[in-house]
Amino acid sequence: MTALARTWDHLTLPGKALFILIPLLALLTTGLIVVIALFGKQILDILIFNLPIVRFVFAATVLLLLAPPIAFVIIYMEMKIIALMNLRIGPDRVGPWGTLLSTIHGLKVLMKEDFTPTRADPVVFTWAPVVVFATMALSVLVIPFAPGLFAQDFNLALLYFFAIGGLTVVGLLMGGWASFNKYSLLGGLRSAAQIVSYEIPLTLSVVGLVILAGTMSLNHIVQQQGVYVDATGSHGSGWFLDWYVFRQPLAFLIFAIAATAEANRTPFDLTEADSEIVAGFATEYSGMRFGFFFFAEYIGVFIISALTTVLFLGGWNAPFPFPRISWLVDPGSLGIGLLFVVALVPLLGTLLLAAPFYLFRSQTRWWVALIIGFVLFNVVAAGLFGLWAYINFDWVAGLFWFLGKTFTLVFVFVWMRGTLPRVRIDQLMGFAWKWLLPASLLNLFVTALGVLVADALRGGPA
Amino acid sequence: MATQTFAKGTHPSADDPHVLVEDDYAFYEPIPPYPPRTEREAEFYTLGDGEMFLNMGPQHPSTHGVLRVVLKLDGERVVDIDPVLGYLHRGVEKLVENADYHQTISQVDPLEYISSLFCEWAPVTAYEKLLDVEVPRRAEYIRVLSGELNRISSHALFMGWFALDLGGLTPILWSFIERDEIVEMLAALTGQRMLFNYFRIGGVNGDLNHEFLSRLGDWMSRAVGQVEANTKLLNENEIFVRRASGLGVVDQETAIRLCMTGANLRATGIPFDLRRTHPYSIYPELEFDIPTRSEGDSLARYLLRMEEVKQSLRIIDQCLDKMPDGPIMAKLPRLLRPRPGRAWAAVEGPRGVYGAYAISDGTDQPFRLKIHDPSFIHLQAVGALLPGNLLADTMAIMASLDPVMGGVDK
Numbered sequence: 001m002t003a004l005a006r007t008w009d010h011l012t013l014p015g016k017a018l019f020i021l022i023p024l025l026a027l028l029t030t031g032l033i034v035v036i037a038l039f040g041k042q043i044l045d046i047l048i049f050n051l052p053i054v055r056f057v058f059a060a061t062v063l064l065l066l067a068p069p070i071a072f073v074i075i076y077m078e079m080k081i082i083a084l085m086n087l088r089i090g091p092d093r094v095g096p097w098g099t100l101l102s103t104i105h106g107l108k109v110l111m112k113e114d115f116t117p118t119r120a121d122p123v124v125f126t127w128a129p130v131v132v133f134a135t136m137a138l139s140v141l142v143i144p145f146a147p148g149l150f151a152q153d154f155n156l157a158l159l160y161f162f163a164i165g166g167l168t169v170v171g172l173l174m175g176g177w178a179s180f181n182k183y184s185l186l187g188g189l190r191s192a193a194q195i196v197s198y199e200i201p202l203t204l205s206v207v208g209l210v211i212l213a214g215t216m217s218l219n220h221i222v223q224q225q226g227v228y229v230d231a232t233g234s235h236g237s238g239w240f241l242d243w244y245v246f247r248q249p250l251a252f253l254i255f256a257i258a259a260t261a262e263a264n265r266t267p268f269d270l271t272e273a274d275s276e277i278v279a280g281f282a283t284e285y286s287g288m289r290f291g292f293f294f295f296a297e298y299i300g301v302f303i304i305s306a307l308t309t310v311l312f313l314g315g316w317n318a319p320f321p322f323p324r325i326s327w328l329v330d331p332g333s334l335g336i337g338l339l340f341v342v343a344l345v346p347l348l349g350t351l352l353l354a355a356p357f358y359l360f361r362s363q364t365r366w367w368v369a370l371i372i373g374f375v376l377f378n379v380v381a382a383g384l385f386g387l388w389a390y391i392n393f394d395w396v397a398g399l400f401w402f403l404g405k406t407f408t409l410v411f412v413f414v415w416m417r418g419t420l421p422r423v424r425i426d427q428l429m430g431f432a433w434k435w436l437l438p439a440s441l442l443n444l445f446v447t448a449l450g451v452l453v454a455d456a457l458r459g460g461p462a
Numbered sequence: 463m464a465t466q467t468f469a470k471g472t473h474p475s476a477d478d479p480h481v482l483v484e485d486d487y488a489f490y491e492p493i494p495p496y497p498p499r500t501e502r503e504a505e506f507y508t509l510g511d512g513e514m515f516l517n518m519g520p521q522h523p524s525t526h527g528v529l530r531v532v533l534k535l536d537g538e539r540v541v542d543i544d545p546v547l548g549y550l551h552r553g554v555e556k557l558v559e560n561a562d563y564h565q566t567i568s569q570v571d572p573l574e575y576i577s578s579l580f581c582e583w584a585p586v587t588a589y590e591k592l593l594d595v596e597v598p599r600r601a602e603y604i605r606v607l608s609g610e611l612n613r614i615s616s617h618a619l620f621m622g623w624f625a626l627d628l629g630g631l632t633p634i635l636w637s638f639i640e641r642d643e644i645v646e647m648l649a650a651l652t653g654q655r656m657l658f659n660y661f662r663i664g665g666v667n668g669d670l671n672h673e674f675l676s677r678l679g680d681w682m683s684r685a686v687g688q689v690e691a692n693t694k695l696l697n698e699n700e701i702f703v704r705r706a707s708g709l710g711v712v713d714q715e716t717a718i719r720l721c722m723t724g725a726n727l728r729a730t731g732i733p734f735d736l737r738r739t740h741p742y743s744i745y746p747e748l749e750f751d752i753p754t755r756s757e758g759d760s761l762a763r764y765l766l767r768m769e770e771v772k773q774s775l776r777i778i779d780q781c782l783d784k785m786p787d788g789p790i791m792a793k794l795p796r797l798l799r800p801r802p803g804r805a806w807a808a809v810e811g812p813r814g815v816y817g818a819y820a821i822s823d824g825t826d827q828p829f830r831l832k833i834h835d836p837s838f839i840h841l842q843a844v845g846a847l848l849p850g851n852l853l854a855d856t857m858a859i860m861a862s863l864d865p866v867m868g869g870v871d872k
Contacts, residue, residue: 086635119490181515182492186853187540267701268627275524275627276854421697421702424854425538446818 014412059151063140065090068106071298076100077297077407078414085418106396109291110142117180117284129285129292131171134302136296138164144219145308146316158216161307162203165262168300169195172271172281175293177285187280191271194261197429198268201436205251208313208447209244218307222315222389238321244311250443252312254436259308262429263300266417270425306402306411313405316398492517492532505662506544508868512536516853520549524627524857527867529841531856538853543845546685550871557832561665563589563798566828568820571657574869580811581869582661582819585808585831587742589663592800592822598618600788601665602744607661607781608651609809610774614810615644616694617767617774618865624764625696627861628705635693640685647677664792670785678782684776693768706761708861710847715759720846721839724814725766726863729825736810741777743809748780758863767864799826813837813864833872837865 015437036043055370065327076091083090091098097237114123142157144150169192176188179326213221225237225243236242245252261268272280311314354373357364364372389396423431492515498504509515519530528549534542554573558566566585573581583605590597610712618641622634630829645655650673652660660667712722727734727751735752737745753769755762800822808817814836818849842865847859 033706051841082631086632087639088635104509183512186516190538270854273629273854275629275857280522316780378466419699419700420630421625421696421705423701424705425854 006115013341025063029064054405056152060141063151065135067137067140067299068295070103071295072106074298074301074410074414075105075294077410078417081411081414082418085415100143100358105293106141106291109288109294112287114287114289115284119180120284121178121180122407124174125284126289127288128171128175128178128281129141129296131174132168132296133171133292133299135164135167135171136299139303140299140306142224143303143310146395149395149399150219151228153217153219155215155217156211157218158206158221158311158447162199162216164301166195167200168296171296175285176281181276181284183279183283184281186277187271187273187283188279189455191264191281193425194264194268194270194428197253198261198436199260201254201440202262203438204444205254205258206439207246208251208444211447211451212244212247218310218315222310225402226317227312227321230362238318240314240319243312243314243317247444248312248447250439251447252308254440255312256275256308258436259304260413260416261432262298263413265301265413267420269417269422270428273422275422301410301413302406305406305413307404308409309405313409314401318341318397318401346377346381350374353377353380365409472745477578479659489517503544506532506534507541510536510541513699515539518856519546524861525867526623526861526865529870530861530868531569531844531854533848533856535853538849540848540853540856543848543856544769545574545841545844547841548871550867552872554872555831555833558828560827561615562826563800563828566657566831567656569661569831570831571659572868573872574811574813574816574834574837574866575656576619576866577612577812578656578658579605579660579810580816581833583609583809583811583822584656585833586661586663586817587809588805588818588820588831589798589800590830591693591807592803592820593663593794593803595664595792595794597788597792598665598789599744599786600669600790601790603781604666604670604787604790605746606743606773607749607778607785608648608658608666609647610777611644613812614771615660615772615776615794618644620758620767620812620861623864624706624760624858624861625702627857630696630699630702633695636695640688640692643677644680647674647681650674650677662791662824663798664794665790669790676786678778682775682778682782686772689768689775697765697768701762705855705858706764706840706862707757709760709761710862711759712847714845715756716843716846720843722814722843723836723839724811726814726840727844728752728754729762729766729780731756736808737813740808742807747784748777749774750780751824757832760858762813763864770812778801780794797826804840808834811836811867813869814840833870835872837867837869838872841870 008016008019080090080098086426091101094100094104139161140152142153148395172191172195173188176184176186176191179185209221210216211226215221221244224236227234227238229235240246252376264271270276270280272282277283282290286295293328350373352368352373354369355378358366358369358373362451386396391397468862473855478526493505493507495851498507506785507515512534513534516533516535517530518577519525520528520532525531530549532546533540536787550795554569554606558569567582568739570581570585571578608611609867618637622637622641625633648816649655650671651659652667654660712720712726714732717727717732722730731754733752733754736742737750738752749771753766753773755766763870802822803822804819810816815834816836818830819830819832819834821830841860843863844860845858847863848856
């Protein structure tokens with residue numbers, strides 16, 4: 001017993017974790033195998049019978065699990081890009097180019113003290129970050145990432161998005177009220193005023209788009225911006241001119257501005273204006289509760305960018321029509337040379353890529369050249385594999401374009417944060433009510449009129 | 463009056479139903495724990511309908527040091543303010559009375575840690591008047607040269623701070639590049655980055671050296687471009703201009719009544735600059751303009767300071783051109799015993815007039831050294847400027863007046 005205790009004391013923290021986890025995992029695996037062996041048929045039957053629900057649960061789980069990594073990526077982007085704009089170096093210690101720093105930050109807030117101030121309302125104080133994070137994460141569910149890659153597609157997706165997104169303000173108000181701090185209270189009230197004001201132009205600006213599209217399903221809106229086939233025949237040229245940003249430029253502008261305010265980003269980040277109200281609603285938060293607020297903010301940036309991409313920038317559609325090689329070559333016929341590929345190509349490729357380093361640079365040792373060749377071969381192979389996947393799978397191509405566009409917009413958000421000062425609360429409100437709201441109404445009016453005129457010219461409603 | 467402590471909730475102002483909600487809530491309000499000492503205090507700590515107190519500082523992220531302001535808010539609009547000073551009080555004026563004349567220089571140095579050279583310059587000039595010393599011309603040129611460099615570094619910091627208080631992240635880091643180069647070259651000249659302790663009674667501590675001159679020449683070749691790039695970031699920014707213009711307007715009469723000096727006064731249109739109106743040192747020999755603006759708002763104060771940076775660059779150019787040879791210190795005994803008397807000296811610093819009023823009783827220590835600091839004078843203006851503005855603008859207005867708490871609290 002003493003020997004075991006001494007061993008336990010000498011173990012490092014990961015060692016202790018593995019010491020517990022490995023037997024636990026072994027037990028679980030054994031149990032799982034037994035359960036599958038005994039009831040596998042029945043379980044499979046139930047799953048197949050409920051396929052849509054299973055699909056939804058699976059996709060939702062994946063998307064919710066993806067939320068923290070997305071936040072990590074955007075936090076890192078923000079740290080690094082703003083650092084470069086500030087002529088600093090930025091994170092460069094943890095991981096290659098400091099890429100792991102935001103992950104480490106995430107772990108750090110998990111380990112910090114979870115502090116509740118005196119006189120704060122503990123229940124509301126605890127639930128506020130959960131509400132904010134949950135609403136942000138729930139909004140991800142309707143976003144179509146690629147053809148077939150979405151959690152749920154239904155006819156009111158856009159309305160659902162705005163409804164759920166509007167719930168964020170409840171969480172912020174809860175946090176601001178329950179903290180027993182006047183800075184928090186001011187921050188919470190500011191966010192309420194701001195989000196309620198900007199919700200109106202945000203929603204009104206897309207009504208024109210909905211009139212044009214005839215649907216609120218985000219999937220259909222994306223499909224209409226590319227080549228698609230319906231009852232009336234094949235539509236769309238496949239070029240980027242089909243995107244709604246070219247049909248609704250004013251709406252795009254209003255949407256982009258209102259979305260910035262909706263995500264509480266600079267120049268509309270009044271709710272957490274550090275030079276005025278310390279950190280706004282998050283002043284009294286620490287530990288993982290603050291982490292929830294922090295993640296929620298960056299997921300908010302992501303979903304707002306994603307929605308802008310979906311509505312105005314063509315979603316998963318490529319900006320140009322791409323000839324499908326998979327239509328010309330049957331991928332199955334490539335199976336003949338599979339053995340050859342698996343056995344010989346890595347070896348030959350490595351040698352081929354290593355040769356120039358060994359032959360033309362006398363200082364390079366043969367094994368260094370081999371390592372370089374191996375790494376290069378892997379890079380080339382990954383590139384080729386990516387290209388192959390892009391050509392063969394719609395969802396890979398879709399994901400590529402969707403994430404490319406979304407992260408370009410995220411970059412714009414970060415860029416604005418690095419460049420612009422903050423507006424004042426009265427300027428913010430005045431801008432929303434005096435400029436954005438009339439402009440969005442004008443856009444709606446012009447769009448509706450245009451649709452009416454076009455229908456009349458074509459002879460009766462379509 | 464002795465401080466009298468009260469039990470929770472028994473403060474006289476706690477009788478007001480708006481302040482004391484129930485049991486110990488009043489404990490969390492920024493109300494002083496003693497009965498009101500003046501009518502003004504009693505009036506301030508009584509809340510009207512729909513008003514609340516907000517304690518800002520001394521640990522607020524942007525009060526520029528340890529200023530504490532108790533704000534009386536109506537919603538987000540500031541109704542009244544009560545600044546609480548003294549968190550950085552070190553009793554410099556008393557310390558100076560127990561140090562001999564040379565030692566006082568290092569005592570007054572950290573008063574205003576952003577532009578220390580001007581804090582030294584005024585007392586040193588006052589002592590020189592007491593002693594009837596003629597400062598060598600080379601020393602005067604070096605003083606002007608280093609002083610103008612310090613002025614640029616101070617204004618660079620101001621620009622960054624001002625932008626940061628309006629929510630811009632980038633300008634402070636851009637302007638810090640410039641400031642850092644200046645601070646490094648001043649370190650090469652004086653041995654310190656911020657608290658220089660460089661001026662001496664009758665001259666300066668060290669002659670120009672190679673490192674300083676090479677750094678200076680290197681920087682001067684790109685200074686104009688650097689200043690232009692920094693100011694472009696803000697001057698052409700619509701949000702910044704809309705935030706800053708019309709903010710905290712001071713008219714000429716108010717400015718004179720508040721004894722404002724420096725850029726804050728010149729932004730109202732009065733071309734008062736000690737370097738021209740009461741010339742000292744070698745300024746009469748140099749060519750430079752006194753820029754003024756007529757608006758008197760925060761934007762005018764900011765633009766004026768940026769204009770002054772360009773004038774300072776002109777002065778530095780001329781100083782390098784005309785730099786004479788010769789000694790850098792007047793011949794003085796080790797132990798200074800000025801004749802009994804009084805002397806007033808003032809210099810034009812980046813924040814306004816830095817003054818020193820020295821009284822000598824014939825011993826080797828000053829009998830009294832009164833320091834006139836522009837930050838303290840300008841901070842008085844916030845009482846007139848802040849009420850009626852929004853909470854977001856309080857920090858911006860304070861930043862545009864450019865106070866440094868070290869100088870305010872002395």
